[in-house]
Amino acid sequence: MSHMIWKGAISFGLVHVPVQLYPATQSEKVGFNLLDKRSIDPIGYRQINKRTGKEVTRENIVRGFEYEKDKYVVLSDDEIRSANPESTQTVDILAFVEAPEISFLYLDTPYFLAPDRKGEKVYALLREALKASGKIGVANVVLHNKQHLAALIPVGPVLALNTLRWSEEVRDFNELKLPSEDPKKAGVTARELDMAKKLIDDMSDSWNPSTYHDTFRDDIMTLVDRKIRAGKTEAITDVETPRESRQSAEILDLSDLLKRSLGRGKNKAGGRSQAVQDDDDPEEPATPRRRKTATAKRANGANGTRGAGARSAATRKDAPARKRSAA
Known part of the structure; x- marks a missing residue:
């Protein structure tokens, strides 16, 4: 309590x-103590007199209100x-x-x-x-x-x-350079807005705070446990090169990004999405290269299992053609 x-x-x-x-609330953040690496002794927090550089004990610290530059009225907690x-x-x-x-x-x-x-x-x-x-x-x-x-x-x-x-x-957001609230003036088309609203609907869920976790804290605690089990409680070990951070996509075609996102939005949120069919781009006929591209498009719009199956089927179907070509 x-x-x-x-x-x-x-x-x-x-x-x-x-x-x-x-x-x-209670803090669940990862907390680190500062240590002297030579002896692993904790480094304490010192309250220093800024003029003399000497440490000041707690009983000698009071509250002061600065009414002029470097001039103070001292107030006790009882007076406040x-x-x-x-x-x-x-x-x-x-x-x-x-x-x-x-x-x-x-x-x-x-x-x-x-x-x-x-x-x-x-x-x-x-x-x-x-x-x-x-x-x-x-x-x-x-x-x-x-x-x-x-x-x-x-x-x-x-x-x-x-x-x-x-x-x-609270700062005034008018200080920022922001796009117009009129979608047309901001360059947003009615079709893009409709797809964005569908994507929001596809990813919508009820609020359950226990669904979300501090994954950084979890990873740090896993690392701490691993070092304790290995007996490396004081030594600093070499670490693997971190994974390259995911770069933000360069937005070349917003409509295309929205269409691709629609098929995977609910999968990411809760895994209940149905494949979203793209009726705007008719399949082009015949050649193996065209057929493979069309199959990949359909796979991108489907869930993970269906997409994997589509890619596998395309590979099997194209394999004889490649063998005959090689011969």
């Missing part, structure tokens, strides 16, 4: 919901908390808004809120009212001596509090 990091109340109107705040004690103990709801109105760009850090001091009933009331309305609360909250804008969101049986970025923290 994660540790409680804050306790207070959700406030909306005259209603107060006593709650406790818990982290909603006493400046506005109500704000530091309250999730103060400012408004309720439709959930889709808040862009993903503004989402920052999620937390769980649990009821406190026999506040289960009013907690459940707020949770169910939010579910029924389809809205989420926008609130102010002070965490770690910093005020945050936050979204109060019902997630199944729990109320989640997701801190939000302030508007000044």
